[in-house]
Amino acid sequence: MKGKIQVFAGSMMIPVILLVVAGIFIGVGAAFANLENVNALHLGWLIKEGNFLHSLFKVFNDLGFMVMRFLPVFFAVGIAFGLAKKEKGWSALGGLVLFLGLNTVINTLLTINQLTPDTTTIEALMKDGYSDVDAKNYNSLFGYNLGIFSYNMGIFSGLIAGALASVIHNRYCEKELPNALSFFSGPRFAQILNFVFVVPAGVILYYIWPYIGLGLAELSNFITASGLIGTFVFGAMDRALLPIGIHHLIAFPIEYTAVGGTMTVDGTLYEGVRNIMLAQMGSPSESEYIVRNFTTGRILFHFGGLPGAALAMYLTAKKENRKKVASILIPAITTAVLIGVTEPIEYTFLFVQPLLYFLIHVPLSGLSYVITEMLNVSIIGTAVRDMFPNLLQPDKVHAISLLFLIPAYFAAYYFSFRWAILKFNIKTPGREDKESGIKLYSKKDYQLQKELAATEEAVSVKKSKHTDQINGIIEALGGKENISYITNCATRLRVEVNDENKVESDQIWVDELDAKGVIRSGKSLQIIYGAHVITLASQVRDELGMD
Numbered sequence: 001m002k003g004k005i006q007v008f009a010g011s012m013m014i015p016v017i018l019l020v021v022a023g024i025f026i027g028v029g030a031a032f033a034n035l036e037n038v039n040a041l042h043l044g045w046l047i048k049e050g051n052f053l054h055s056l057f058k059v060f061n062d063l064g065f066m067v068m069r070f071l072p073v074f075f076a077v078g079i080a081f082g083l084a085k086k087e088k089g090w091s092a093l094g095g096l097v098l099f100l101g102l103n104t105v106i107n108t109l110l111t112i113n114q115l116t117p118d119t120t121t122i123e124a125l126m127k128d129g130y131s132d133v134d135a136k137n138y139n140s141l142f143g144y145n146l147g148i149f150s151y152n153m154g155i156f157s158g159l160i161a162g163a164l165a166s167v168i169h170n171r172y173c174e175k176e177l178p179n180a181l182s183f184f185s186g187p188r189f190a191q192i193l194n195f196v197f198v199v200p201a202g203v204i205l206y207y208i209w210p211y212i213g214l215g216l217a218e219l220s221n222f223i224t225a226s227g228l229i230g231t232f233v234f235g236a237m238d239r240a241l242l243p244i245g246i247h248h249l250i251a252f253p254i255e256y257t258a259v260g261g262t263m264t265v266d267g268t269l270y271e272g273v274r275n276i277m278l279a280q281m282g283s284p285s286e287s288e289y290i291v292r293n294f295t296t297g298r299i300l301f302h303f304g305g306l307p308g309a310a311l312a313m314y315l316t317a318k319k320e321n322r323k324k325v326a327s328i329l330i331p332a333i334t335t336a337v338l339i340g341v342t343e344p345i346e347y348t349f350l351f352v353q354p355l356l357y358f359l360i361h362v363p364l365s366g367l368s369y370v371i372t373e374m375l376n377v378s379i380i381g382t383a384v385r386d387m388f389p390n391l392l393q394p395d396k397v398h399a400i401s402l403l404f405l406i407p408a409y410f411a412a413y414y415f416s417f418r419w420a421i422l423k424f425n426i427k428t429p430g431r432e433d434k435e436s437g438i439k440l441y442s443k444k445d446y447q448l449q450k451e452l453a454a455t456e457e458a459v460s461v462k463k464s465k466h467t468d469q470i471n472g473i474i475e476a477l478g479g480k481e482n483i484s485y486i487t488n489c490a491t492r493l494r495v496e497v498n499d500e501n502k503v504e505s506d507q508i509w510v511d512e513l514d515a516k517g518v519i520r521s522g523k524s525l526q527i528i529y530g531a532h533v534i535t536l537a538s539q540v541r542d543e544l545g546m547d
Contacts, residue, residue, distance in 0.1 A: 007496075007524070008163070010489030011082025012248055015074040015158075016256075020386075022067035023278055027380070027389025029061030030282040037284075037393060061282055068275055071256070072145060072158035073099060079162025080169070085485045086546060087173050090187035094165035095158075097194045098201075102161055103150040105202025106209075110149065115142070117149055140262075140269075141213045151209045154257050154271050164201060168193050220259050224292075228370050235297050236366030240358065242343070243350060243519065248489075254294045263290070280396065281380055281389055288396050289378040297369030298340070298382040299402060304409030305364060306345050307333050309356075311410075312417035313349065317430025325430035335531055340383030343491040344516050344530045349417075351506075351517045353426045360416045368409065375401040470543050472513050473536075477525075478502030480544055484523075488537035492519075493527040500525075 031037055033054065038047045047053045067074070073096070080095025081088050110116070118124065120142045125135035143152030153160075172190040176182075184192060223230050234254065241247040254260035255274040262271050265279040265286060273293040280286040310329040317325045332344035350357040379399040381387045390397045421428055477483050478497055485496035497503060500523050509515040509527060519526040529536055 007083065007485075007487065007494055008079075010248075010487065010492070010494050011079050011162075012075075012159075012252055013489050014082045015071070015078035018067045018074055019071075019274065019278070022064040023281070023380070023386060023389070024064075025060045026064030026278055026282040027392060029057045029059070029064060030284070031389065031392030032057040033061050034284045041392075064278070065282060068270070068278060070146070071275075072153070072155050075155045075158025076161040076165070077158075079159060080165040081162075082487060083163065083166030083170070084173075085170050087169070087187045090173065090190065091166055091169040094169050094191060094194050095162040097191065098165045098198055099158060099161035100146065100148070101195065101198035102157060102202045102205060103145045103148040105199060106150045106206050107148050109203070109206045110142075117142075137214065137217065140217070141210055151205070151213065153205075153209060153213070156212075156257065160201075160205070164197065165194060168197060216258050220261055223254070223259065224261060228373065231292070231294065231297075231369045231373050232366045234294055234366075235369030236362050239346075239362045239365045242346065243354075243357070244521075251294070260294065261292075277380055281393070286396065288398060289380060291376050291378045291398075292373055293378070294369065295382055296372040296377050296379060297365070299377075299379070300368035300372065300405055300409040301361075301365050301413070302336050302340060302342060302382055304406040305361075305368070305413040306336050306342060308410035308413030309349065309361070309417045310345060312414045312421060313428045313430070316418060316421045316428065321430035328429055332530075336383070338384045339531055340385065341491055341531050343528055347517045347528050349428060352428050353424075355424075356417065356420060356426065356428075360413075360420060364409070364412060364416070371405060372401075375405070377401060377405075469513060470536075470539050473527075473540055474543060476504040476508055476513060483544060486537065486541060486544070486546065488533045491528055491530050491533055493525075493529060493533055493537055493540070495525045495527065497523050497525065499523075 031041075032043070032047055035044070035047070035049060035054075038044055047057070076095040076099035077092045078095075080098075081092040084091030120139055122132075122135045122139050125138055126132065130138060141151055142149070144150070145153075145157065151157075169187065169190045172193055173187045175185060175189045177185045177189065223234075226233075234250065237250050238247050241250060254272065256272040258271040260271070260273040261276070262269055263276045263279075264270075265276065266283050268279070270276045270279045273290065273295065277289050277293060280289050310333050314322060314325055314329055328348065329345065332348060336342045336345055346357065346361065349361075377399050379397050379402075380389050390399075420426060421431070425431075473493075474480060474483070477495060478499060479502070482497050482499055482502050483495065484498055487494050500520065503520075503525065506518045509518050514529070516528040516530065518528070
């Protein structure tokens with residue numbers, strides 16, 4: 001069960017990538033579609049109302065908001081795709097079919113029970129005896145999904161549809177039927193069953209969602225009322241759950257659903273802090289981003305804390321090993337600062353001494369969320385890649401305190417890590433008695449890479465070396481026959497094997513296959529590689545002949 005939860009958490013990151021693109025399009029589009037902002041940037045001579053450039057930026061802005069408007073649909077397709085073990089395209093189609101089907105069934109039942117757009121307005125409900133508050137709460141349960149009047153389930157409708165579609169697909173996509181019906185065998189049979197299962201699923205949702213929806217509203221109110229204590233718990237848990245790969249499950253509802261709160265921006269209701277901030281980015285009438293966004297705290301340890309920890313590990317390493325240690329730490333820190341993927345540096349010290357992670361990093365990261373909220377920091381993004389919109393609309397940003405908070409966090413991590421490493425003689429990279437523990441990127445590897453890029457012969461050698469790594473991964477997993485399922489999230493290969501005893505040791509993965517570490521949970525494994533894992537996973541699947 002734990003392995004399945006981890007796979008589900010990883011699959012949720014597939015549609016989330018669209019929000020990264022949406023943020024860029026909204027940030028650029030909103031900045032230059034707003035003529036007041038254009039004039040403030042002294043670009044009024046170039047961008048004028050209705051001209052080509054102004055229209056182009058409005059297109060960018062609308063494309064970004066399109067992602068937010070249809071996010072439940074993207075989740076239905078993305079989750080079904082990510083959880084499918086084979087024939088992923090058919091599963092993705094099933095996710096879309098079930099999304100539309102669930103909402104159609106609910107719409108039919110609502111209509112039968114005389115719950116329509118007209119009878120569920122606040123005014124109509126108050127005429128039927130609802131109080132003002134009860135009418136607003138009940139009205140919030142309803143909305144439109146691709147033009148279908150149904151419950152307003154947000155991305156939960158996509159999660160449910162995608163998960164159910166993948167279960168049906170994985171169970172029946174290889175079903176063989178008699179010769180007379182053979183055309184409907186395999187994934188086509190799974191599509192037929194989607195129409196069968198959508199009826200009871202839609203009926204169940206019709207009756208239970210009002211309770212779930214009102215429960216989510218209560219949970220949102222609790223989180224809002226919990227103040228800074230709730231903020232600290234969220235921030236600490238976000239990091240504490242990272243090692244088992246389910247940290248997305250605590251952050252996800254806050255960022256993308258009503259659990260994180262709701263806000264009306266320019267007449268449209270948005271759910272989740274990430275969606276609210278993107279809406280504020282694209283709004284000409286909003287003057288600032290929300291402060292209680294449960295994300296800004298990451299800036300302190302992305303830009304300050306983790307670089308401080310890296311410097312402590314570098315300076316406490318043996319002098320003869322420092323160059324090699326730097327070759328590990330510099331790419332990891334660069335990834336954290338530029339992209340926001342922190343796992344490479346976090347796993348660098350997690351696997352050598354978990355106490356560094358859980359007794360220093362987790363509490364300090366939780367505290368970072370509290371500090372930024374206390375000082376009213378409101379800014380878009382937690383890595384360099386996300387920061388560009390802030391430059392275009394600086395009036396919405398309140399972040400002057402980051403100028404001293406980031407250095408303060410650098411110092412806090414540096415001195416905490418240095419003290420712990422020296423006090424307890426922790427064998428961080430470069431302090432081991434043997435060199436093998438710090439093998440990741442060596443000078444020889446770097447020189448070989450430069451030589452390989454120089455000539456055609458080098459290209460073939462590079463391909464050979466790459467093929468060796470792909471084949472090595474497959475062999476380290478016990479061979480092709482031992483691999484039942486393989487996918488990836490942002491930084492990890494997520495694998496299901498038939499026999500966990502056939503999988504090579506962690507030392508082999510780190511020393512010979514360039515992994516940062518391995519997490520094992522029975523037959524479920526997570527092999528941490530970093531941001532390039534999406535390409536690596538695709539190449540492994542190609543070698544295995546998997547979709």
